[in-house]
Amino acid sequence: MISTLRTRHLFFALNRQLLGLTLGQGQVHNFATSSITSGNRAIVYTSNGDPSSVLYAQTFPNLPPPPPNTVNVKFLLSPINPADINVIEGVYPTKPVPSHSLSTSGKGSKDSSLFVGGNEGLAEVVDVGPGITGLQQRDWVVMTKPQSGTWISSKNVSAQDILKVPRSGLSEAQAATMTVNPPTAYNMLHDYVELGEGDWVVQNGANSAVGQAVIQIAAAKGLQTINFVRQRDQIDHLKEHLLGLGATHVVTYEELCGKSFRDKVKEWTGGKNIRLGLNCVSGKTTTFMARLLGQDAHLVSYGAMSKEPLSLPTSLFIFKNLTCHGFWQSRWYLRRTPKERERLFKTLASLMCNGKLKGPEHEVLVVSGTDEDNQASLKIRDTMARLARGKFGKKLLLKIEETL
CATH class of the missing domain: 3.40.50.720 (NAD(P)-binding Rossmann-like Domain)
Structure with a gap:
């Protein structure tokens, strides 16, 4: 009888070969994977290049309680925008900040260069740190800091880098795509x-x-x-x-x-x-x-x-x-005050709630919590290859579930 461990190794090896065929490339891609079996997950990369080659999924420990003036959020939907692809390729003017905290040991590394994809997304507040006013659990928020790294299931963010948006009257797709x-x-x-x-x-x-x-x-x-x-x-x-x-x-x-x-x-x-x-x-x-x-x-x-x-x-x-x-x-965001940003989002939300600004036609790509990191990596890389071939006619939104 073949052992369970050997069966998993054979499964991942076959998937890697299939991915090479799917992408039309003659080499087998290796994924950096985590030993964490449950927790949060992010779509990350360590160096610039073709997204269908450099992106992979990594599971990391659950978030600790939020420090003062920060909140823990769970992302509901995160768009995949053309600019996000350019950032991964290394040809976009704005560069992402490395996410040192995403270590499978939970300690982080000052020498690491791990980047989380995504710039835009809708999140729900799940925990509020000391000193926070005006935010509570289940509030919807969007990111206002460029290159926030939104292709992630959950994250700790500064209260200065988010803006509350109304839950009533807005669809998740409308709210997720309202910042760009x-x-x-x-x-x-x-x-x-x-x-x-x-x-x-x-x-x-x-x-x-x-x-x-x-x-x-x-x-x-x-x-x-x-x-x-x-x-x-x-x-x-x-x-x-x-x-x-x-x-x-x-x-x-x-x-x-x-x-x-x-x-x-x-x-x-x-x-x-x-x-x-x-x-x-x-x-x-x-x-x-x-x-x-x-x-x-x-x-x-x-x-x-x-x-x-x-x-x-x-x-x-x-x-x-x-x-x-x-x-x-x-x-525009860099040069405007928080009050001006808030006024803009209130205006846009009002247009959306009144039916004068519709959400985009979209498809949702779900990275399931039951997927292993290798499976999730295959799914993301295949999606990026299909995007490059123009296989998506609608806005593509990403939903990353916490691993089970």
Whole structure:
């Protein structure tokens, strides 16, 4: 009879071989695993690289009682955002802080370089440390500190690095995704130009999470939007979806580049100046979009999905007095007071609770508490490989359960 231990070794060896086939790579990946059999779990990495190769799951001891001015939280949902992938790859401007406390011995190591993935997430307060006011068990909180490491089941956090959000009226998916994309959309619509009901905004990448938030927030404000998207299969279905969110017009980039399109826009707007453009694509299509802007307009860039430079005619600056800005939500958080952050989240929560800002279409990836660390590692790496191949059409949210 084969021993239980030998059976487990054969099972993990087979899984590693299967993962190599799944990822299309010719080598077997080795996982750093923990000897802890129950407790908390995190998705971690020790060096930058391809997420489908460097990420693994690690179980670590249960949290001790929280020190003064901190709380212990349990994460309910944590998004997997494109920026999270860039951080793991080592190509994102913001770098994570090593998590020295995640040691299987419970003692930590000053020499370790263990990083927890994830920047955004919804957590529930499970224990409150001395000196904390305004928070209690079962409160929902979101992270406000960049690169907090949210792909984890439970964590101790400083009260200064979280913000309470309402439990009633919000879905878990809405609350889990409210610190990056909706604030980006809201702030770009409000920080550069004072727009009133009936004013026009143009944007590209309109089907992105930020783009869809822009459409809804603009509609709630009474703004008109012209939204540009890439031509694709079932383009009519996409246009219908965005129009249903409140878009005024949805146009492909091919239509944007047409000779008569500027005349069509003048007809739509009645000749009214378009004073705000939002860009996450750059490249040639953004050049065409910028030409639609009127006198004293502002072009705000928050991405470059085309991986091409932003190229603008000099005439827009000389004759139309165009102003260009770069927007980064992380910088906004760093430069704003806690009161300003709180006011922003209250506004967004109100829009969500009133049905004016919907949660993203999403899928939830559950890392089960019954999975061994090796099994969880396989699941995460396979998911990252599928993400790289564009196999997820919806927002992907991660739920990491405590190990049993």
